Amino acid sequence: MSDPALLARHDAVLLDLDGTVYHGARPIPSAAESIARVRELGTPVRFVTNNASKSPGAVAAHLRGLGVAAEAAEVSTSAQAAARLLRERIAPGAAVLVVGTEALAAEVEAAGLRPVRQASDDVAAVVQGHSPDTAWADLAEACLRIRAGAVWVACNADATLPTERGQLPGNGAMVAALRAATGREPDVAGKPRAPLFRTAAESAGARAPLVVGDRLDTDIEGAAAAGLAALAVLTGVGTPAALLAAEPAQRPRYLAADLSALTGKSGELEIGPRPGWRVRADGPELTATSDGARDAVDLLRTLCAAAWRHGTTRVRPGDDHAGAALAELGLA
Structure with a gap:
């Protein structure tokens, strides 16, 4: 076949x-x-x-600027997923306290809900997404409604945000502050x-x-x-x-x-034994040898299957070809 x-x-x-x-x-x-x-x-x-801070249009524009064809309709953000969760949990037209950017507020409105920025008795839910402008006052408003029983949805729980300067506080760091202040756990819309x-x-x-x-x-x-x-x-x-x-x-x-x-072909990409590579379990480690194979990623596919089956991550080469491949993979 x-x-x-x-x-x-x-x-x-x-x-x-x-x-x-x-x-x-x-x-x-x-x-x-x-x-x-x-x-x-x-x-x-x-x-x-x-990323819940940018609109689908902005994400698509960034992709096009990098030479990748993209339209706004092809972009799915955690803000959209969060708005959908809210729509499933609260009544149409209900007020939602937004802790995040205007792009997040726009997704809430597109879901048939009413975005607001201040706590009041009619706020049915709080939605939280990353914004570099989030301040203590924003968290305080959210804290009041979450403690009062409002539905709480977080776009994601990423503790850090990768930037060109390094890892900076992400939405998850702000979520952690409200978790500590309220004793509640949010529903998370984004990965994972x-x-x-x-x-x-x-x-x-x-x-x-x-x-x-x-x-x-x-x-x-x-x-x-x-x-x-x-x-x-x-x-x-x-x-x-x-x-x-x-x-x-x-x-x-x-x-x-x-x-x-x-x-490519599906079978060639699946994790499992690959032609030209042999991996055997030797006590607490795996030994990899080549039957003339050179492709390091094929070796990794074979190794993953063996490591998951035997519960060990220690690998040693059984010959020079395997040693070169393991070095290429950073596993030497």
Whole structure:
């Protein structure tokens, strides 16, 4: 039986952004061309981001500025997912206290709810998303309504926000402040929870979409929470060592170096034994040997299957080819 194309198994591609399509202001090599090829093959694309501070139009404009074709309708944000959660939990037209940007307030309004900025007895819910302008006064207003029993939805719980200056406080840091002040837990809409991926899949009319991302703790775990298959790429923060040690909820079905794999064969990308590589368990470690193979990512696919099965991440080379591949993967 022939190996089907990856896109023959999946009716949409749900792409993470930072670390998968770009690094801040720099496009990742081959990303734009790979996404264009997916479109040419007729597979819908959605750009899925935990960022609730920008509108879909602004995200699409940023992508176009990096050479990636994108329209606002193809962008799914955690603000949209949060607004949908609110619509499911409170009455139409109800007041929602917004802690976040005007882009978040616009999504609340688009969901048929009434965004406000000050606490009052008629506020039915609080929605919280990242904004660099959030101050103590904003948290104080939210605290009052959350303590009074209002529904509390957080766009995401990311503790940090990657910037060109380094990691800075993210929405999760502000959520933690309100958690400490109220003793409550919010409903989270973004990764690694399922609502954001479900919103993206529905917008594409997809029943079996493929989630693609670099972070195991957000992209891959979120895909698992939504019951979707995931492809992990090695262009961002995810590392070979992290993949070997991944908990069951953070294990992708597929693995690739970058987005160029999207037009490849599904069987070649699945984690599992690969031709030319042999991995055996020797007590507390794995020994990798080559039968003439050189592809380091193929070795990693083989190693992941063995590490997950045997519960060990210690690897040693059994020959020079394996040693070179392990060094390339940072596993030497």
